[in-house]
Amino acid sequence: MKIRFDSFEVHPVKKVDGGDSPYDCFEQCEGNDPELHAWAVYGHVPEKGLECLADCPSKEKAELVKNSLEIACLKHGALVAAAKAVVNRWERGDLADAVRKLNSVLRCAGLSDDSSLLNNGETTSGGGK
16 A cells, blocks of 8 residues: 655645535635634645645644654554565565564554564474574
8 A cells, every 4th residue: 555645734724715616615824814714634645735634623633633644654654664574584585584573563563562473583384594
């Protein structure tokens, strides 16, 4: 799965006249604008611009959503890189090292406790170094 956003932003928005549009329309405004409607969280799509992901009632909640999205993307990127490293070790025939790497990645990502997947990284069926 490819992450389509390369960064996230928070901006205040106000409701504006959408003309004949049946949908509510919003535009960015200043944080102290009396017509401020919400704090919007945007994802930046490379070479395309911003896409609104959420409208929040306060700047603090919008920042929390933004930070959570950034953490999720960092974890995803780290897991993808680590998975490639595990596969590389596996393909080299270094199964024990692959399992150790996978255990380490899962612990760092908070997806596993301190127990390992397979005998502390040692294989039981041979093939490991």
